Amino acid sequence: MRIYIDLWIKELDSDTANILWKLGFKAVAVEKLNTDKIKPNDIVVVKKKVIEARSRQELRERLRGVSREHSIISIKPYSIEAARMAAHDSRVDTIIIDKDTLKYMDKNQFSLMKQFSKPLEVSFKTLIEPNSRVKAMIYRRINYYLLYTKLPLIVSSEATKWNEVLVPVSTISFLTTLFNIDSRDALLSISNYPREILVRKGVSI
Amino acid sequence: MSIYDIIVTILIVITLIYGFILYYLKKNFRKQIIEIKRLINKLHGRRASELRKIRKRYIIFVILSGRNFTKKEIEDTVRETFTKYFGEQTLVKADPQLIYFEPSIQRGVIRTSHIYKDYVIASLGLIRKINDTPCLFIPLKTTGTIKRARKILYRLRRELQK
Incomplete structure (x- = not known):
């Protein structure tokens, strides 16, 4: 059985953990843990910190004191300077693209991310955004990212309820049809690429 | 000369x-x-343009939810979601039909064209609610014959519904 990893669960309760385990997820990065009942053998739970920064100074302050080990740090940059800093800071694991941050994801940002090997993270909620104009803008940026930088794209769920989790087979098909990529490459977005980040953080799966 | x-x-x-x-x-x-x-x-006696033969694919799926759904509810939701994300024309070409549904185990079989199989699987993953009831569609397996689809419908990954 394949190992799937969800790198962004917003709120995890026992129902969600149960569904994730059934779907084949072996590890998840959680922003807010709502239960203590998850058995340690069931699923590997890693802490995730999403930092929203409007300036370089703010990002620096928020990154100060954050533990590098056993927690995933993702940045939502709300300005160009924050985006550029996030790309070259070694404490940052992923940079999130959504409807608010897509403005700062340009060619220069992607080349900087390529230089410092920072992957782009997109949540499934963003990909199925109701506003088609925003969706098209996100699509264009991810398409450019995949085509020219050849860096890994990480797809996460940003789930708050059990029915918002990623269904692996459907997610692979969705990425295949949307970005016209091979299903093997699409599979890596929810398996190997997130796993590499976790392994780098010292988590054994 | x-x-x-x-x-x-x-x-x-x-x-x-x-x-x-x-x-x-x-x-x-x-x-x-x-x-x-x-x-x-x-x-x-053939046409010059490429007309490919439409082969069928049978997608076996399971629904995880708090309540049981009827066949009509599911078929309407699948077609609605498919149209929303991929459009009316693709829906006509793919033609996803719920040909078999077992209410007791909430499992079913969807028939579609082989070219648009990925589109149907993707649209199943996009369904989060049926009539405001939270649910999750999980595609289990794709087969080429209905006989095989029915055979494996009951014995594939039973632990999902426990």
């Missing part, structure tokens, strides 16, 4: 004609091939 001169002139003319034919064929090689294909198709 000797016989030798006449032969040489004829040879030169033949070489020139041959060269011209070769040049013409090389220049219009693609057009020539298309023309030959068109003639062959005409001979066999």
Whole structure:
């Protein structure tokens, strides 16, 4: 059985953990843990910190004191300077693209991310955004990212309820049809690429 | 004018004609091939444009939810979601039909075209609610025959519903 990893669960309760385990997820990065009942053998739970920064100074302050080990740090940059800093800071694991941050994801940002090997993270909620104009803008940026930088794209769920989790087979098909990529490459977005980040953080799966 | 001169002139003319034919064929090689294909198709009574045979695929899925759904509710939701994300024209081409549904175990089989199999699987993953009831569609397996689909419908990953 394949190992799937969800790198962004917003709120995890026992129902969600149960569904994730059934779907084949072996590890998840959680922003807010709502239960203590998850058995340690069931699923590997890693802490995730999403930092929203409007300036370089703010990002620096928020990154100060954050533990590098056993927690995933993702940045939502709300300005160009924050985006550029996030790309070259070694404490940052992923940079999130959504409807608010897509403005700062340009060619220069992607080349900087390529230089410092920072992957782009997109949540499934963003990909199925109701506003088609925003969706098209996100699509264009991810398409450019995949085509020219050849860096890994990480797809996460940003789930708050059990029915918002990623269904692996459907997610692979969705990425295949949307970005016209091979299903093997699409599979890596929810398996190997997130796993590499976790392994780098010292988590054994 | 000797016989030798006449032969040489004829040879030169033949070489020139041959060269011209070769040049013409090389220049219009693609057009020539298309023309030959068109003639062959005409001979066999087929249309020139590529019409592919539609092969069927059967997608076995399971629904995880707090309540049981009817066949009509599921079919409507699948078609609605498919239209929302991929459009009316793709829906016509894919034609996803819920051909079999077992309410007791909330499992079913969707028939679609082999070209649009991925589209149907993707749209199943996008369904989060049916009539405001939270649910999750999980595609289990895709087969090429209904016989095999029915056979594996009951025994595939039973732990999902526990």
